[in-house]
Amino acid sequence: MNQNEKIQEELLIISEVVANIPKCNVFEVSEGYFSNASAEILIKCADSSVFETPETYFEQLPEIILDKIKNADSAENENLILSTQEKQHPYTIPNNYFETLPDNILQAVKGPAKVISISKNQIWIKLVAAVLVGLIGFVIIINLPKKQDEGISAIEKEAKKIILNKSFESEFEQIDEKEMANYLEENGHDVNAALVASLNEDEISLDNDELMYDEEAVDHYLTDLKTSPKFN
Amino acid sequence: MINPNDDNDLVFQFKNDLNKEVAFTHIIKKYQERLYWHIRRMVVEHENANDVLQNVFIKVWKGLINFREDSKLYTWLYKIATNECLTFIASQNKRKSVSFSDEESNLSNKIVADQHFDANKLEWKLQLAIQKLPEKQRVVFLLRYYDEMPYGEMSAVLETSEGALKASYHHAVKKIEDFILNH
Numbered sequence: 001m002n003q004n005e006k007i008q009e010e011l012l013i014i015s016e017v018v019a020n021i022p023k024c025n026v027f028e029v030s031e032g033y034f035s036n037a038s039a040e041i042l043i044k045c046a047d048s049s050v051f052e053t054p055e056t057y058f059e060q061l062p063e064i065i066l067d068k069i070k071n072a073d074s075a076e077n078e079n080l081i082l083s084t085q086e087k088q089h090p091y092t093i094p095n096n097y098f099e100t101l102p103d104n105i106l107q108a109v110k111g112p113a114k115v116i117s118i119s120k121n122q123i124w125i126k127l128v129a130a131v132l133v134g135l136i137g138f139v140i141i142i143n144l145p146k147k148q149d150e151g152i153s154a155i156e157k158e159a160k161k162i163i164l165n166k167s168f169e170s171e172f173e174q175i176d177e178k179e180m181a182n183y184l185e186e187n188g189h190d191v192n193a194a195l196v197a198s199l200n201e202d203e204i205s206l207d208n209d210e211l212m213y214d215e216e217a218v219d220h221y222l223t224d225l226k227t228s229p230k231f232n
Numbered sequence: 233m234i235n236p237n238d239d240n241d242l243v244f245q246f247k248n249d250l251n252k253e254v255a256f257t258h259i260i261k262k263y264q265e266r267l268y269w270h271i272r273r274m275v276v277e278h279e280n281a282n283d284v285l286q287n288v289f290i291k292v293w294k295g296l297i298n299f300r301e302d303s304k305l306y307t308w309l310y311k312i313a314t315n316e317c318l319t320f321i322a323s324q325n326k327r328k329s330v331s332f333s334d335e336e337s338n339l340s341n342k343i344v345a346d347q348h349f350d351a352n353k354l355e356w357k358l359q360l361a362i363q364k365l366p367e368k369q370r371v372v373f374l375l376r377y378y379d380e381m382p383y384g385e386m387s388a389v390l391e392t393s394e395g396a397l398k399a400s401y402h403h404a405v406k407k408i409e410d411f412i413l414n415h
Contacts, residue, residue, distance in 0.1 A: 003380050011377070014402055015409040021354045023377070027272050027346070034268070038260040041286050042253065045293040 128180065137163060234258060239305040246296050256296075260289055263306065266379065267313045273362070273374050274317040276342040284320050288313045303388045310381075310389045314371055321367070339363040354412065361411035365404050372397055373404040 001009075011019040136159035162171050234251055235241045236258040245255035267288060272281040291312050299308060324338075340363045343356070362370055371390065375381040383394040390397065 003382065007376065007380050011405065014405045017409045017412055018358075018405050021358050021412075024355055025269065026353075026355050026359055027269075027276075027278070029268075029278060034264055037264050037268075037285070038257050041260055041289045042257065044286055045256075045290055 128184070133163065236262065240301075243296065243299060243301065243305060247299075256293060259292065259296075259305070263309050264289075267309060270310065270374060270379060271313055271317055273359075273378065274314075274370065275320060276339050276346075276363070280320065280324075284313070284316050287320075288316050291316070304385070307385050307388045310375070310379075314389060318367060318371075357412050357415060358408065360415070361408040364411055365407060369400050369404040369407070372400045373408070376401050 008019065140160055140163070234245050234255055242255045242258050242262075245251045246259075264285070268281060268285050271284045271288070272278065275281050275284060288309070292309065295312075299305070340360050343359050343363060362373060365373060368390075372386065375386050375389065376383075381389070383397050386392075386397050387394050392400075
């Protein structure tokens with residue numbers, strides 16, 4: 001089936017009415033039109049190329065202009081474009097921005113006020129309590145499985161009772177200060193070092209200088225830090 | 233020696249400036265009638281068709297040197313002719329400040345004004361129906377119905393998918409059928 005037959009068949013499927021219209025040219029042209037057309041067109045083609053430019057003229061033009069600019073006085077040309085531009089910021093800022101900026105920065109730096117307890121006694125008590133509970137708990141945990149059958153010593157029993165009842169604060173109040181001081185003198189390295197580490201510049205006062213200068217305490221603390229898995 | 237039946241040879245001769253004008257003349261003679269009638273069915277009047285045809289070949293003269301030969305020469309020529317027709321129609325409408333519906337009636341009036349026009353004849357009714365079609369559908373119908381162009385080639389000319397062209401042709405035929413049955 002040739003192209004003509006295919007198209008006719010396609011048309012017949014879509015519309016019999018249109019397929020049955022005689023296919024002919026209703027328009028006419030003057031005699032000799034096509035014989036003369038090519039000559040007329042050639043003349044027009046020749047006319048259309050009166051004003052000609054070299055083939056790659058427009059492609060090379062930007063480069064030519066740029067070279068001329070570069071070859072001219074460099075100082076003048078560098079400023080040529082810049083000097084014709086007004087120095088204007090395209091961006092805008094809120095009113096009074098620079099006036100309020102220092103205050104805004106200070107507020108951001110200071111942050112919200114924190115309520116810090118300045119009672120030295122409270123710091124001492126909390127740290128000492130934490131260390132004692134930790135030590136006692138550690139001892140109990142280590143020894144409990146082994147001595148379960150053999151019975152727990154009186155101190156360990158008491159410690160266990162305190163931990164379970166969460167009553168170390170009330171128990172603590174009952175401890176004699178002298179006894180506490182003696183204990184700390186014998187076992188105070190870790191407590192001193194912890195105190196030094198916990199104090200920030202505001203909290204360090206002249207009275208606490210002795211903590212800072214307790215080299216043994218600091219060394220001991222730093223050694224612990226190095227060996228702590230948290231910092232390795 | 234130029235082979236006027238071989239488009240590739242004609243293009244080669246033109247591009248290499250060997251027998252540029254001779255090659256170009258061969259191209260005109262080979263395709264002028266086909267292109268003319270395609271243009272004439274779009275713009276209706278001979279004077280306008282002549283202007284458009286000449287513009288088409290002037291463009292071919294200037295552009296053939298850069299023709300990439302991705303498609304056939306004949307497809308490329310039809311593409312230029314179709315674009316020139318649409319540009320011409322648009323410029324005519326702009327000049328006269330006519331709307332789309334006015335453009336149809338304008339071309340229909342030109343058909344009716346033809347000295348050989350006969351309203352009783354189906355072939356004249358067909359011309360009136362064709363002018364009622366939207367531009368793109370008109371082009372599709374003319375290329376398929378009169379030039380018997382395969383959809384594959386039409387796709388290259390109009391840069392539209394074959395599926396869309398088939399649908400467009402189907403709609404065009406249905407609209408023509410409707411017009412003929414009701415007028």
